[in-house]
Amino acid sequence: MNIAILGYGYWGPNLARNFFNLNNNCKLKLIVDHNPQRLELARKQYPNIAVALNIDDAINSTDIDCIVIALPISLHYPIAKEALLKGKNVLVEKPMTQSVEQAEELIELAIKKNTVLMVDHTFLYTGSIRKIKELIDSDELGEIQYFDSVRINLGIFQYDSNVIWDLASHDISILEYLFNESPEKIQTIAISHTKNKIENMAYLSLFYKTNKFAHINVSWSSPVKVRRIIIGCSKKMILFDDIEPTEKIKVYDTGYSIKSIDDKSKVLIDYRTSDIFIPKIDNTEALKLMCEDFINAVNNNKKPISDYSLGLKVIKTLESAEKSIVKY
Ligand SMILES: NC(=O)c1ccc[n+]([C@@H]2O[C@H](COP(=O)([O-])OP(=O)(O)OC[C@H]3O[C@@H](n4cnc5c(N)ncnc54)[C@H](O)[C@@H]3O)[C@@H](O)[C@H]2O)c1
Missing domain, CATH: 3.40.50.720 (NAD(P)-binding Rossmann-like Domain)
Structure with missing residues (x-):
C-alpha cells in the first residue's frame, strides 16, 4: 500500500x-x-x-x-x-x-x-478515552448523566471554519463514541470578535432522549489552555484533564441520591464522597493506532473505530449546532 x-x-x-x-x-x-x-x-x-x-x-x-x-x-x-x-x-x-x-x-x-x-478523530484512539469507554461499558460508573467539556486556548483563528467545527468536533466525536447516541436537540451560543463573522467562542448544549446532557465550551480566545472534561454518572464521576502529564483521569467515588421528597416538593439529598482512583492508561500514541486502524481497514477489510458513519454523525451534530446559533 x-x-x-x-x-x-x-x-x-x-x-x-x-x-x-x-x-x-x-x-x-x-x-x-x-x-x-x-x-x-x-x-x-x-x-x-x-x-x-x-x-x-x-x-x-x-x-x-x-x-x-x-x-x-x-x-x-x-x-x-x-x-x-x-x-x-x-x-x-x-x-x-x-x-x-x-x-x-x-x-x-x-x-x-x-x-x-x-x-x-484522533481522540477515540487515546489511552484516556479508551479507558473512559472501558469504565463506562463495565457499568462501574452507573448511568451517564452529563458530560461537561472546556476546550479553550489562544488558538489559531481559521479562515474557513469557526471554532465549533475546529474544536468542538473533538468533543462531539468523543460523545458519539462514549454515549453511542446522537443528541436530539442542540442549542448554541457563539460569538465572533473578528470582522469576518467566523465565531471564535461557543457554548453548545446538547440534549439526549435518554436524559443525558452535554455542554461544550470551545474558544480560540483564552489566555490559558484548558482541556478538561467532567463526566457525571449515577455511581461515580470522572475528571479527564488532558493537560496533566501523567494522571489524566481521576475517578471520583462521589455521588448523591434523593433521600426523600416532601409534599411541597422539598428534596432531601444524601451526599457520598469517598476515594479517588487514578487508573493506569496506555500511553501508545493515539495517531499510531489511528494510522494502523486505517491500514487494517484497507488491507483486511476491518471496520475502523473512526469510520465514515461516526464521521457523518459528527457532521450532523456540527451542522445542527451551527444552525442553532442564537443571532442577535
Ligand atoms: N486530528 C487532530 O487532532 C487534528 C489536529 C490538528 C489539525 N487537524 C486537522 O488537520 C487539517 C490540517 O490542519 P493544520 O492545522 O495542519 O493546518 P495547516 O494550515 O497548518 O496545514 C495545512 C497545509 O496544507 C497546505 N495546503 C493548503 N492548500 C493546499 C493546496 N491547495 N495544495 C497543497 N497544499 C495545500 C498548506 O500549505 C499547509 O502546509 C485540518 O483539517 C484540521 O482540522 C486535526
Missing part, C-alpha cells in the same frame, strides 16, 4: 511520522504541499520520499493507493471526492466535510468504488 500525504502544515508531519514508522504492509511514498518551505522541511526530514507541489501528482498517480488529507477543512470534500473517483482509499482529517450533504456524497462514492473512507 503506497501512501501520499496531502498537506504538510501543523498536523501533516505527525501523520507522516506515524505512517513512515508503520511496518504493516504500507509505505509512505509522497508528500504534497503547495508551500515550498513546507516541502523543503519534508525533504529534509525524509530524504528518500518524493515530494510534490501539486495535489494532482498524488491523485493521478497509479502508484498511490491511499490518500491522506491533512489540508484546510474547506478542501476536505473536493479533494476526497477527486481521490475516491480515482478509486483511492481515503483518510481525511476531522471534520470530514463542511456539510451533511457533502459527507453523504463521499460515503456513497466510497461504497460505489469499494474503497475505504475514514476520518481521523
Whole structure:
C-alpha cells in the first residue's frame, strides 16, 4: 500500500511520522504541499520520499493507493471526492466535510468504488478515552448523566471554519463514541470578535432522549489552555484533564441520591464522597493506532473505530449546532 500525504502544515508531519514508522504492509511514498518551505522541511526530514507541489501528482498517480488529507477543512470534500473517483482509499482529517450533504456524497462514492473512507478523530484512539469507554461499558460508573467539556486556548483563528467545527468536533466525536447516541436537540451560543463573522467562542448544549446532557465550551480566545472534561454518572464521576502529564483521569467515588421528597416538593439529598482512583492508561500514541486502524481497514477489510458513519454523525451534530446559533 503506497501512501501520499496531502498537506504538510501543523498536523501533516505527525501523520507522516506515524505512517513512515508503520511496518504493516504500507509505505509512505509522497508528500504534497503547495508551500515550498513546507516541502523543503519534508525533504529534509525524509530524504528518500518524493515530494510534490501539486495535489494532482498524488491523485493521478497509479502508484498511490491511499490518500491522506491533512489540508484546510474547506478542501476536505473536493479533494476526497477527486481521490475516491480515482478509486483511492481515503483518510481525511476531522471534520470530514463542511456539510451533511457533502459527507453523504463521499460515503456513497466510497461504497460505489469499494474503497475505504475514514476520518481521523484522533481522540477515540487515546489511552484516556479508551479507558473512559472501558469504565463506562463495565457499568462501574452507573448511568451517564452529563458530560461537561472546556476546550479553550489562544488558538489559531481559521479562515474557513469557526471554532465549533475546529474544536468542538473533538468533543462531539468523543460523545458519539462514549454515549453511542446522537443528541436530539442542540442549542448554541457563539460569538465572533473578528470582522469576518467566523465565531471564535461557543457554548453548545446538547440534549439526549435518554436524559443525558452535554455542554461544550470551545474558544480560540483564552489566555490559558484548558482541556478538561467532567463526566457525571449515577455511581461515580470522572475528571479527564488532558493537560496533566501523567494522571489524566481521576475517578471520583462521589455521588448523591434523593433521600426523600416532601409534599411541597422539598428534596432531601444524601451526599457520598469517598476515594479517588487514578487508573493506569496506555500511553501508545493515539495517531499510531489511528494510522494502523486505517491500514487494517484497507488491507483486511476491518471496520475502523473512526469510520465514515461516526464521521457523518459528527457532521450532523456540527451542522445542527451551527444552525442553532442564537443571532442577535
Ligand atoms: N486530528 C487532530 O487532532 C487534528 C489536529 C490538528 C489539525 N487537524 C486537522 O488537520 C487539517 C490540517 O490542519 P493544520 O492545522 O495542519 O493546518 P495547516 O494550515 O497548518 O496545514 C495545512 C497545509 O496544507 C497546505 N495546503 C493548503 N492548500 C493546499 C493546496 N491547495 N495544495 C497543497 N497544499 C495545500 C498548506 O500549505 C499547509 O502546509 C485540518 O483539517 C484540521 O482540522 C486535526
